[in-house]
Amino acid sequence: MIERRVISVIVLNEHGVLTRITGLFAARGYNIESLTVAPIPGSKYSRLTIVTSGSLRVIEQIIKQLHKLIPVYKVIEHTDLIEKEMVMAKIPLEERLADVEALCRAYNGNIVNIGQDSAIIMAADEPSRIANFVSALKRFNPKEIVRSGVVAIER
Amino acid sequence: MAKMTGAQMVVEAMREEGVEVVFGYPGGAIMNVYDEIYKHKYFQHILTRHEQAAVHAADGYARATGKVGVAFVTSGPGFTNAVTGLATAYMDSIPMVVISGQVPLSMIGTDAFQEIDAVGISRPCTKHNFLVKSAEELPEILAEAFYIARSGRPGPVHVDIPKDVTAQLADFNYPKEVKLETYKPTIKGNARQIKKAVEAIANAKKPVFYLGGGIIHSNSAELVRELVDFTQIPAVETLMARGTLRYDDPMLLGMVGMHGTYAANMAMSEADLLIALGPRFDDRVTGKLSEFAKYAKIIHVDIDPSSIGKLVHVDYPIVGDLKAVLEELVPQAKAKVDPSRYEAWREILNRYNELHPLTYEDSDEVLKPEWVIQRVGEKLKGKARISTDVGQHQMWTAQYYPFTRPREFITSGGLGTMGFGFPAAMGVKRGVPDEISINISGDGSILMNIQELMTAVEHRLPVINIILNNNYLGMVRQWQTFFYDKRYAETDLSMQPDFVRLAESFGGVGYRVKTKEEFDKALDDAISKGVVALIDVVVDRYENVLPMVPAGGSLYNMLLEYKD
Numbered sequence: 001m002i003e004r005r006v007i008s009v010i011v012l013n014e015h016g017v018l019t020r021i022t023g024l025f026a027a028r029g030y031n032i033e034s035l036t037v038a039p040i041p042g043s044k045y046s047r048l049t050i051v052t053s054g055s056l057r058v059i060e061q062i063i064k065q066l067h068k069l070i071p072v073y074k075v076i077e078h079t080d081l082i083e084k085e086m087v088m089a090k091i092p093l094e095e096r097l098a099d100v101e102a103l104c105r106a107y108n109g110n111i112v113n114i115g116q117d118s119a120i121i122m123a124a125d126e127p128s129r130i131a132n133f134v135s136a137l138k139r140f141n142p143k144e145i146v147r148s149g150v151v152a153i154e155r
Numbered sequence: 156m157a158k159m160t161g162a163q164m165v166v167e168a169m170r171e172e173g174v175e176v177v178f179g180y181p182g183g184a185i186m187n188v189y190d191e192i193y194k195h196k197y198f199q200h201i202l203t204r205h206e207q208a209a210v211h212a213a214d215g216y217a218r219a220t221g222k223v224g225v226a227f228v229t230s231g232p233g234f235t236n237a238v239t240g241l242a243t244a245y246m247d248s249i250p251m252v253v254i255s256g257q258v259p260l261s262m263i264g265t266d267a268f269q270e271i272d273a274v275g276i277s278r279p280c281t282k283h284n285f286l287v288k289s290a291e292e293l294p295e296i297l298a299e300a301f302y303i304a305r306s307g308r309p310g311p312v313h314v315d316i317p318k319d320v321t322a323q324l325a326d327f328n329y330p331k332e333v334k335l336e337t338y339k340p341t342i343k344g345n346a347r348q349i350k351k352a353v354e355a356i357a358n359a360k361k362p363v364f365y366l367g368g369g370i371i372h373s374n375s376a377e378l379v380r381e382l383v384d385f386t387q388i389p390a391v392e393t394l395m396a397r398g399t400l401r402y403d404d405p406m407l408l409g410m411v412g413m414h415g416t417y418a419a420n421m422a423m424s425e426a427d428l429l430i431a432l433g434p435r436f437d438d439r440v441t442g443k444l445s446e447f448a449k450y451a452k453i454i455h456v457d458i459d460p461s462s463i464g465k466l467v468h469v470d471y472p473i474v475g476d477l478k479a480v481l482e483e484l485v486p487q488a489k490a491k492v493d494p495s496r497y498e499a500w501r502e503i504l505n506r507y508n509e510l511h512p513l514t515y516e517d518s519d520e521v522l523k524p525e526w527v528i529q530r531v532g533e534k535l536k537g538k539a540r541i542s543t544d545v546g547q548h549q550m551w552t553a554q555y556y557p558f559t560r561p562r563e564f565i566t567s568g569g570l571g572t573m574g575f576g577f578p579a580a581m582g583v584k585r586g587v588p589d590e591i592s593i594n595i596s597g598d599g600s601i602l603m604n605i606q607e608l609m610t611a612v613e614h615r616l617p618v619i620n621i622i623l624n625n626n627y628l629g630m631v632r633q634w635q636t637f638f639y640d641k642r643y644a645e646t647d648l649s650m651q652p653d654f655v656r657l658a659e660s661f662g663g664v665g666y667r668v669k670t671k672e673e674f675d676k677a678l679d680d681a682i683s684k685g686v687v688a689l690i691d692v693v694v695d696r697y698e699n700v701l702p703m704v705p706a707g708g709s710l711y712n713m714l715l716e717y718k719d
Contacts, residue, residue: 011337012336012337015286015288016274016278016286019275019278020278023278023279027279057464060464061461061465064460064461065461067460067461068459068460068461070282070283070303070335070337070338071337072337073336073337
């Protein structure tokens, strides 16, 4: 049975560390659905949030193999967590922006910029809701959609 | 503290680590380091004739001594030549540090002359690697490299040093102790799990010890011998564990797996408990996974948690250093286990052994490779280290050589690297100079690093190469015989150099032998002369390695004989 998992990896901030992680996934044929990285404030570590999927055995191997990498400090396999993802999109100004704004608000978002011919909107919500948001956005003919990937924290 | 250049630091670090020999090959990007080697005599440098051989030699040295092997190579092609050596060591968990030169920092990424992304290439085939960005961080990185290579599950570590870093000046404070927050191998096994494992052993009816390479790396063969001796539980050895038990130990069923003995493979297939000590359940051992040890509960002790449960379900996982685990487990087993319990099981396995012993048909007309290996064993068992290349000769050696102790058998298991044997045997000879170093090779394998005859002669590393010459890439030919209807595509090696003259041209001694008498004479002569030698042994062209479990087949379905 294939399961979706969110894994946080705390790694030393050193060059090449991201390649080690992604290389591990690539070399073993594991799947990365999304990956976000940022330094942990006030430390020499960074936190990666990886969304992956696989059978239980594959997930177990992923965790063990991640542990094995020398710069990996900690691997957290989330069970009870809060997940958020951000999305930004460019909507043509001809669309009904009041409706767009209402939609954004429903997904923790708003219009963040209005330019000469398009408005930039954003929303931050649970990944599954972001997927709904993206499909609802379609009828406003978005020119570009950018998703951030998931960040997660234990409850 | 006086400032030092990065190059000086490299040499000083070798001294700090007690390195006695470095195998290597200089070039543009590592010249500063070589210039320092020229000035100091802290360690011996052995110039191989190919970087791959340098790394294999360091590997052989490490396998024979248990110390960290060291090799130096230059950037670009120097490094890429070393990759096969790194991968070989990685697959077999061999402690090693390989230092490569790199183009100057300012030129990295410009496709400079002899530039390659060395850390990018070595990442998947090393335990860890470093690109050094300044001389300041060099002492710490070098200390970490040695520490990582030898601790936990050992493995090769690669350090890539740009040329300008080797010229930079900085303070040299070599860390006395390495502490890495992010790297802490588990040494002690979980006490409860160990207790449970002992109970499982005591309650089993048909247990088998499945002995793996981790025993050699953790130097725990003595404890294993004690455990086997006391419990009287039959044992099988993987290729990497050969020598854990003496060849004549009554509990030893022989090698397990694709070319394992009938009794060993049947023991695995019928056991109700596998006591796996440091193996990694390689596919060459398990065969078809769904049929592997179907009736058995499994105890698996390994220092690498990712090894446990990777391929088969494990009932009693124990993560820890095998020696530390056995130190706890052996006394408990002594208190709990009753050896008489397994008598019926031992009898079954003895019958299997009598039914299908490891055997071959000897001949007076043509030399049989198995005979040659047995003969070497009769003459040298316990007195020589035996390296091999990869192929039929390797399997025959694993099957027929009477191994008496760990680190006696030096072979490339995981990667199966042809060309490994001879340079490794040089490293072995350098590591244990008082013992005879024999490389058993095939006519295919030996040509992959034969240029090292020059190194061996120059540095007086008297390796005796025994070539089991069947004018074929024998193992591939065997598969073509069994599975490809004898379509011998590109495996006929009838076109050959004159090995005797080849050896002589390098300053060694060559022999070509076709009979038992000639072989005895040649081997005696090579041993007594103590020189670099090559014995080209003409053997039966069509001999096959048997028994054989076809790849992906189940262990209990062995080809026991082949009649044309």
